[in-house]
Amino acid sequence: MADKDFKSAKTQWRDVVLVCRKCSKKLDGGFGPDGDLTLKKALRKYLRLKKGKSGRKGELVVTGADCFDVCPKGAVVAVNAAQPKKLLIVPAGADLFEVKTRLGLDDGRRLKAAGPNQGGGELAPFFGPQAVSERSHG
Template identity: 45%
Template sequence: MKSVRSDWATALLVCRKCSKRLGGGFGPKGRTPLAKALRKELGVGKGRKGKFGVVEVKCLGVCPRGGVTIVDGANPGEWKIVPARHNIEEIVSALRLRG
């Protein structure tokens, strides 16, 4: 088995199904998906060379109304449900993420 190095401190798993149900739900106009808003706020580039990874996954099985489920890979025992239109800076602060 081959290994590939990554510079990620953690990976955030964002439920794509929840985001799709909201039709975005984040950003100034409420149309930006949570994963995209987090990437922009954290300054995460694509690929494995960024400081954090934001990965959209198919479905996490929680399916909250009016929110998106996320899992922080550094703390997999505690999943977060982020309500639509929640401030991105507050989300990042609650997850204790900063480069």
């Protein structure tokens, strides 16, 4: 066995997010616009992770992991591998912008000042006019 050579593979990863598979299975969805997606799928969609840029070639990976032994009710455990001491307990229906922020992820989207009819100087995430409007009224 000692005669085997170790090999490595290069990646372009800057962030790796691990989402508990057991929590996801127990919750059976709970995320996304219709509440029918797992946290893993909703985050991938929200962060616009493209199929061709996944795996080793993507900069950001969201993948399932074995149980973290936290087992919250009505929530899923996730962690940014760069911050392993901070497990995030994400309640069903949580705002994905907040999840992204709490995980310390940067997908290039920035906060944009809300318009005059949204309270003036308040900051709101910019995903399009409808999202800004919903965020300021919700």
